[in-house]
Amino acid sequence: MSVPESLFFFLDPNRCIGCESCVQACSECDTHKGHSMIHLERVNRYESPQTIPVVCMHCDSPTCAEVCPADAIKRTEDGVVQTARKPRCIACSNCVLACPFGVPKMNTDYELMMKCDMCYDRTSEGKRPMCATVCPSQALFFGTHAEIQALRPRSRSLNTFQFGRQTIHTKVQMMVPREAPVMHIDVAAAWHDPQGEDEQDDPMLSAALFELPVLSN
Amino acid sequence: MAHLPVSEIQLADHFGPHLAYARGVRLECGVEPDKLVKTHCCFCGQQCGIQLKVKGNEVIGFEPWEEFPFNRGMLCPKGVKRYLQDSHPDRLTTALMRDPREPGGFRRTPYTDAIQATADAIAKLQSEHGSSAFAMLSGASLTTEKTYLMGKFARVCLKTPYIDYNGRLCMVSAGAANKKAFGIDRAANPWSDIIGTEVVWISGANVAECAPITTNYVWQAREQGAKIIVVDPRITPLARTCDLFLPVKPGRDIALFNGVLHLMIQNDWIDHKFIETHTVGFEAVAESVQSWTPAKTAEVTGIAERSIRQAAEWWGQASTSFLMHARGIEHHSHGVQNVLGAINIVLASGRIGRPQCGYATITGQANGQGGREHGQKCDQLPGMRDLSNPEHRAHIARIWDVSPDDLPGPGVDAYEIFRKIDQGEIRGLLSICFNPVVSLPDNDFIARMLDKLDFYVAIDFFLNDSAQHADIVLPGSLQEEDEGTVTQIEGRVIRINQAVDPPGDARQDWRIIQDIAAALKRPHGFTFTEPREIFDELRRASQGGIADYSGITYEKIEQQFGVFWPCPSEDHPGTLRLFEKGSDNPIARGNGPFYFPDGKARFNQADYTPPKEDVDAEFPIILTTGRVVSQFLSGTQTRRIGPLVDQYPEPRLEIHPQLAARLQIADGDWTTITSRRGEITLLALVVKSIRPDTVFIPYHWAGPLSVNRITIAAQDPISKIPEYKVCAVRLTKAAAPPDGRFERTASGLASNGKGGRSA
Numbered sequence: 001m002s003v004p005e006s007l008f009f010f011l012d013p014n015r016c017i018g019c020e021s022c023v024q025a026c027s028e029c030d031t032h033k034g035h036s037m038i039h040l041e042r043v044n045r046y047e048s049p050q051t052i053p054v055v056c057m058h059c060d061s062p063t064c065a066e067v068c069p070a071d072a073i074k075r076t077e078d079g080v081v082q083t084a085r086k087p088r089c090i091a092c093s094n095c096v097l098a099c100p101f102g103v104p105k106m107n108t109d110y111e112l113m114m115k116c117d118m119c120y121d122r123t124s125e126g127k128r129p130m131c132a133t134v135c136p137s138q139a140l141f142f143g144t145h146a147e148i149q150a151l152r153p154r155s156r157s158l159n160t161f162q163f164g165r166q167t168i169h170t171k172v173q174m175m176v177p178r179e180a181p182v183m184h185i186d187v188a189a190a191w192h193d194p195q196g197e198d199e200q201d202d203p204m205l206s207a208a209l210f211e212l213p214v215l216s217n
Numbered sequence: 218m219a220h221l222p223v224s225e226i227q228l229a230d231h232f233g234p235h236l237a238y239a240r241g242v243r244l245e246c247g248v249e250p251d252k253l254v255k256t257h258c259c260f261c262g263q264q265c266g267i268q269l270k271v272k273g274n275e276v277i278g279f280e281p282w283e284e285f286p287f288n289r290g291m292l293c294p295k296g297v298k299r300y301l302q303d304s305h306p307d308r309l310t311t312a313l314m315r316d317p318r319e320p321g322g323f324r325r326t327p328y329t330d331a332i333q334a335t336a337d338a339i340a341k342l343q344s345e346h347g348s349s350a351f352a353m354l355s356g357a358s359l360t361t362e363k364t365y366l367m368g369k370f371a372r373v374c375l376k377t378p379y380i381d382y383n384g385r386l387c388m389v390s391a392g393a394a395n396k397k398a399f400g401i402d403r404a405a406n407p408w409s410d411i412i413g414t415e416v417v418w419i420s421g422a423n424v425a426e427c428a429p430i431t432t433n434y435v436w437q438a439r440e441q442g443a444k445i446i447v448v449d450p451r452i453t454p455l456a457r458t459c460d461l462f463l464p465v466k467p468g469r470d471i472a473l474f475n476g477v478l479h480l481m482i483q484n485d486w487i488d489h490k491f492i493e494t495h496t497v498g499f500e501a502v503a504e505s506v507q508s509w510t511p512a513k514t515a516e517v518t519g520i521a522e523r524s525i526r527q528a529a530e531w532w533g534q535a536s537t538s539f540l541m542h543a544r545g546i547e548h549h550s551h552g553v554q555n556v557l558g559a560i561n562i563v564l565a566s567g568r569i570g571r572p573q574c575g576y577a578t579i580t581g582q583a584n585g586q587g588g589r590e591h592g593q594k595c596d597q598l599p600g601m602r603d604l605s606n607p608e609h610r611a612h613i614a615r616i617w618d619v620s621p622d623d624l625p626g627p628g629v630d631a632y633e634i635f636r637k638i639d640q641g642e643i644r645g646l647l648s649i650c651f652n653p654v655v656s657l658p659d660n661d662f663i664a665r666m667l668d669k670l671d672f673y674v675a676i677d678f679f680l681n682d683s684a685q686h687a688d689i690v691l692p693g694s695l696q697e698e699d700e701g702t703v704t705q706i707e708g709r710v711i712r713i714n715q716a717v718d719p720p721g722d723a724r725q726d727w728r729i730i731q732d733i734a735a736a737l738k739r740p741h742g743f744t745f746t747e748p749r750e751i752f753d754e755l756r757r758a759s760q761g762g763i764a765d766y767s768g769i770t771y772e773k774i775e776q777q778f779g780v781f782w783p784c785p786s787e788d789h790p791g792t793l794r795l796f797e798k799g800s801d802n803p804i805a806r807g808n809g810p811f812y813f814p815d816g817k818a819r820f821n822q823a824d825y826t827p828p829k830e831d832v833d834a835e836f837p838i839i840l841t842t843g844r845v846v847s848q849f850l851s852g853t854q855t856r857r858i859g860p861l862v863d864q865y866p867e868p869r870l871e872i873h874p875q876l877a878a879r880l881q882i883a884d885g886d887w888t889t890i891t892s893r894r895g896e897i898t899l900l901a902l903v904v905k906s907i908r909p910d911t912v913f914i915p916y917h918w919a920g921p922l923s924v925n926r927i928t929i930a931a932q933d934p935i936s937k938i939p940e941y942k943v944c945a946v947r948l949t950k951a952a953a954p955p956d957g958r959f960e961r962t963a964s965g966l967a968s969n970g971k972g973g974r975s976a
Binding site: 030049 | 243244245247279281298425432437440441452455847
C-alpha cells in the first residue's frame with residue numbers, strides 16, 4: 001500500500017510555535033525509532049521567536065536522487081522519496097549537500113542517508129504521519145485539499161519553488177497567504193548588512209518604548 | 218536535624234536526575250505492544266488524550282488517541298516523551314531512611330518498617346506538641362480521588378488544620394476572583410467556544426509553551442476571522458503572529474483592564490441590558506475607572522496609547538469573544554485584583570454564558586481544576602465547600618462519620634506553613650506531589666525550614682530536591698500506575714487508566730496514606746480497596762455543593778469522553794458551559810445564571826497598586842519568571858527525560874539588546890542576577906522579544922540554577938499566591954562560570970553538557 005492519492009502533507013510555517021513536538025515524535029515512528037527526520041529552524045532568535053519545521057518536501061524530480069552517484073535514492077509511485085537504500089548508499093553526502101531544502105541527513109553510524117518517508121508505516125495503514133498528528137499548532141497538517149481549504153480560508157497552498165534557475169515541484173504543500181503574490185527573491189536582498197540593522201526599528205517593542213530606569217552599573 | 222544527609226553531588230550520583238533515553242525494546246521497530254491503554258498526559262492542565270503502549274510491565278511508547286475530542290491526537294513534546302519516566306533508573310522502588318553513613322545518604326528500608334516508623338514519629342510528635350504540630354503539603358497533579366483522600370486524612374486521621382497544596386502556586390488568584398465575581402471557580406466555557414469568536418484576548422499566558430494544544434484553537438479562531446490580542450512582557454511564540462501585541466510592564470495588568478473598561482464606557486461599548494439584568498456593582502466600578510484615561514493607562518502599563526485604544530475598540534465592538542488568562546496576571550501580590558479587572562471587561566461586554574462568548578483561566582497542573590475542588594486546600598471541604606461554614610461542615614462530617622466539632626478549622630497557605638515551621642509551631646511534615654525547594658519563592662529559606670523540622674516524610678516516585686531533606690521517603694506511584702479521575706482545563710472530568718503496576722515496593726499513593734492511617738491505629742474512613750470506592754464517596758460528599766460530581770460515574774466519563782461538572786444526577790449529562798440562560802444552580806435556585814442567591818454576577822472594583830518590590834536605583838530591572846515548553850513545573854519528571862533536557866538543557870536569562878548593551882552583556886555571557894534574596898549566574902540570551910526593562914528566567918531547575926532562590930515571597934492578600942512574576946534585580950556580567958559548575962555538569966545534575974541551542 002502507499003500514501004492515498006487524495007491525502008497531502010501541508011506545511012504552514014506561520015503557525016509554528018517551535019515546540020519541537022514534531023522532532024520528538026518523528027523519532028517515535030516505527031520505521032526509524034530513535035532517529036528524527038525533522039529538524040526545527042530558528043530563523044533568527046535575536047530578532048524573533050519565529051521557527052520553521054523542516055521536513056522532506058518530496059520533490060517530483062528529487063535533486064537528492066539526481067545527484068546520487070550510487071542511484072540509491074528512490075521515489076515510489078505515490079510520490080514519496082525514500083531513505084537511501086542501504087545496499088547502495090556509499091555515504092558520500094552528495095544528497096545532503098545538494099538538497100535545496102536542506103533535508104537529508106547522513107547517519108554516520110549507519111553510513112546511510114536517512115530522511116522522511118512520510119511515515120510509510122502509518123500512512124500505508126490509513127493513519128496520519130506522526131509529526132502531523134501530534135503538531136499542537138497544526139503547522140504540519142495531513143489531509144485533503146478540500147479539508148485544508150475549509151479550515152484555512154485565508155491561505156492557499158503552493159508546491160512550486162524556484163532556486164536560481166531550478167524550478168522544483170513538490171508533493172508537500174506550503175501554505176502561504178491567499179492574497180500575497182509569489183516572489184522570487186534575489187539572494188542579495190537578504191544579504192546580511194550590519195549597517196542596515198537598527199535596534200530601535202522594532203515595530204512591536206518600539207511602539208511602547210519608555211524611559212529606561214536608571215541603571216546602577 | 219540539619220542539612221542534606223550527604224553532599225548534593227553524592228545525592229545526584231545515587232538518585233539523579235539521570236537522563237533516560239529510549240533503549241532496548243523501546244527502540245525496536247515493529248514491536249507489538251501487549252496493550253494500548255487510553256489515558257491522559259501526566260503533565261499540564263490540558264490533559265491531552267494519549268494511548269500508552271505497554272509491553273510486560275513497561276510503557277514502551279505511545280500512540281496518538283485521535284478520537285479524544287480535546288486534542289484529537291495532538292501532543293506537545295512532553296506528552297510525546299513522557300513514557301520515558303516509566304522504568305526510569307532513578308525510580309524509587311523501596312522506602313528510604315535518612316542515613317548519612319550510606320553513600321547516597323539514604324538506607325533502603327522494608328516498606329512496612331518505614332510505614333511504622335512514620336506512624337510512630339507522627340504519633341510521638343502529635344502527643345508531645347499537639348495535633349496541629351504536624352502539617353501536610355499535597356499537590357494538584359494527583360488524581361481527584363487522591364486529593365480528596367489527602368484532605369480527609371489531614372482532618373480526620375491527623376486532625377490537623379495544616380494542609381495545603383501546590384495549586385497555591387498556580388491558579389488560586391483566578392479561583393478566588395472567579396468566586397468573588399461568579400460564585401463559582403471553573404472555566405466558564407469549553408475550548409470549542411474559542412473557535413468562531415470575533416476576538417480572542419490572551420493576558421499573561423504563554424499559550425504556545427505552557428498550553429501548546431490550545432494554540433490550534435487560537436489559530437483556528439484566527440483562520441475564521443478572529444482578531445487575536447496578546448498581553449505579555451515577551452513576544453511569546455503565539456504572540457509573534459497575533460493581531461495586536463500589548464507589551465505590558467510586569468505587574469500593571471489591572472491598569473490595562475481599567476483603561477480598557479474606561480474606553481468601553483466612554484464609547485458606550487457596553488451591554489447595558491446584560492449589566493442591568495445579570496450583574497450588580499457596575500456603577501461603583503465605572504466610577505473607579507474614570508481616572509484611567511488612555512494617557513494614564515499608557516504611562517503605567519508601558520503600552521502605547523494607540524495600542525490600548527485599538528484593543529478597547531476591538532474588544533468593545535465585538536459581538537463574540539473569548540478572554541483567557543493564566544499565571545502571567547495571577548502570580549502577583551495583587552493577583553486577585555488583576556483577575557477581577559479581566560472579569561470586569563468580560564461582564565461589561567455581556568459576552569459570557571453563550572456559545573462563542575467565553576472566559577477561562579488556563580489551569581497549569583494536571584489536575585489544577587479537580588485538585589482545587591475537593592478539600593486539600595487549607596480552607597476547603599469537598600464539593601468546593603467552605604471549612605468555616607457550619608452547614609458545609611455538618612454535611613461532610615456526616616459523610617465522613619465524624620462529629621462536625623472534630624473537624625479542624627481552616628489552616629494556612631503553603632508558604633505560611635513554612636513560616637509556622639520557622640516559628641516552631643509546626644514541627645512535622647508529610648509532603649506528596651510538591652517540591653517546595655524548587656517551586657516556592659526565596660527557596661533558600663524553604664530548604665532551611667525543611668532542615669528545621671523534627672520529622673519530615675516525603676512520598677514520591679523520584680527523590681526530588683525537597684525529599685532529599687526527608688527522614689523517611691515512601692515510594693509512591695507514577696500517574697500510569699494508578700487509576701482515577703482528573704478535571705482538566707475546561708472543567709471536564711476525565712479518566713486516568715492504569716497501564717502498569719508500581720515496581721518493587723512502590724505503592725499507589727492512596728494505599729500509602731491508608732497504610733499510615735492503619736499504623737497510627739486510626740483506620741476509620743481509610744479502608745478503601747480501589748479508587749472507584751473513593752470516587753463514590755467523593756460523589757456523595759460533593760452532592761449539593763458547587764462542584765457537584767454526584768451524577769458522574771467512571772462509565773459515563775468513558776461514554777462521553779469526559780463529563781463537565783456540575784453534574785447533579787446520574788441522568789444529567791453534565792454542564793458544558795456555565796451561566797447559560799435558564800441554567801440552574803444550587804445557589805441561585807432559578808434566580809439567574811450566576812452562583813449567588815440573586816443569580817447575578819458581581820463587578821468588583823480592581824484598584825491598581827504597584828508590585829510589592831518595585832525597581833529602584835539599587836535593583837533597577839524587573840525579573841519575571843515562567844516556563845519553557847519542554848520542561849514541567851519543578852522538573853522532578855522532565856529533568857529526567859533525556860530528549861526533553863536536550864531540547865532546553867538549562868535556564869537562560871532572556872534580555873533585550875538595549876539593556877544588554879548598556880550592561881555590556883553579550884549573547885552567551887555568564888551573567889549574575891542579584892536580588893535582595895540572593896544571586897544566581899546563568900547564560901544570557903539576547904533577544905528583541907522582551908521588554909527592555911524586564912528580564913525573564915524559566916523556573917524548572919534546582920540548586921544553583923533555581924530562579925526561585927531570588928524571587929520574592931510576597932503574596933496576594935486574598936489568594937496567597939506568591940509574586941513570581943515581578944521582583945527587582947540587578948545584573949552584572951560574571952567574570953567566570955559559577956563555582957562548581959562543571960563538576961555539577963559532569964555528575965549530570967545540571968545539564969547534559971550540550972549547552973543551549975539558541976540565538
